[in-house]
Amino acid sequence: MLMRVGFDWADLRWDRRGERVQKFVIAPGNPRGVALIVSCPDWIAEHIGAIYGAVCVPAPLTDDASKTYTHAFLFEGGAPAELEQVMETLSTVVTIPAPDYVDVAITLDFYNRPDDKGELERTAAGFWIFTTKYASQPTWSTSRDSRRKMIRALVDVIETHPLLANASAIITAPGHLADGQGFGEVLAREVAGRVGIPYIETTSPGPRPQQKETPQDLTSVFTVQGELSGAVIVLDDVYHAGGSASGAAAAARRAGADRVYSLTVARTIRW
Known part of the structure; x- marks a missing residue:
């Protein structure tokens, strides 16, 4: 299930990408x-x-x-x-240095990790994303199995983490098409239903380039469709550079949240 790709590990900028308790x-x-x-x-x-x-x-x-x-x-x-x-x-889990407006940022794992030969190897979390978000046939058994495992892993983290378990709402960053049907939005709704935490819609004014292709300052772009209080989870599929998490967190604070936690399935490695 792991995929290996050729890679010059020496060129990777790994600083402060995230770590686990050793x-x-x-x-x-x-x-x-x-x-x-x-x-x-x-x-x-x-x-x-x-x-x-x-x-x-x-x-x-x-x-x-x-x-x-x-x-x-x-x-x-x-x-x-x-x-x-x-x-x-x-x-x-991997704790990421928190971006602006976020108190704690967590991801299940990196999308890829280096193996003992210095090459990149897809993690289980990366495989779940690859076989669901990017699946050509999302109804096939591999995609369905990956989706079940991904949701179960997110639910487990929320239920066992004292900060996340006590959140008052789950939101996410709107997808780049701004149609409410982005992969992260559908995922966040399903996880919220599983853990019994209200899902509150977040919107943006219109389609925009994908953040991974054209980094943007999104801190004034999103709007939470309701009032928030206490702690809020920003749940999404992939964490790239933190722009979407910051944008959703800023929107959550404008709506009344006083603490914001980012939870994602996988973090990409940039070089």
Whole structure:
């Protein structure tokens, strides 16, 4: 199911494309509480802080721990019951440095990833997109199976992630045809129905070039068709450079949201 393509890996610009929690330890032996010790980039530490900032504080690493880990958090009142499950989720999904107007950005995986020979290999998430969004025969069994797996994976992340599970609405960036039937729009409606979170329509004034082909500033283009409050998920299929996520997030904030989380199936690699 994975597809390999020839690629000069040395030319890839990989900086801050996104990462996973590399390793973590939940250590209950601290007399002040339970310590969470993590190896991850700063933006994932900020992601953890966004989830648990009300019940934990950053803590210094010991000299020995700093050789293997990068961040520590102290839960003085004890660890939340779901802490290990949440950390397993953050070890699986890819956290992206959040674009403008977005608090946390997550994707299931990259569209392609390098193999041990320096060539690109399509991930499962990339395969799901390739065999659904770009399928010549979307009713064939492979496409139907990919769609089921993609939706199940998105639902699982929403249901196990404390921030996403408590969102008040799901929106998405309108497709470039502005007809309400873009792949991401149909996907977001279906996922919203599965998790029981209201889907609120977002519109744009008319057809526009595809963002991946002609990057645009979309922060003033979209309009949410209703009032929002609290936290909102911007759910879409593919994350390119963050322009669509920023545009939808800006629209969500104009409509009343005070926190916005981006969730996508796959992130492309640019070079």
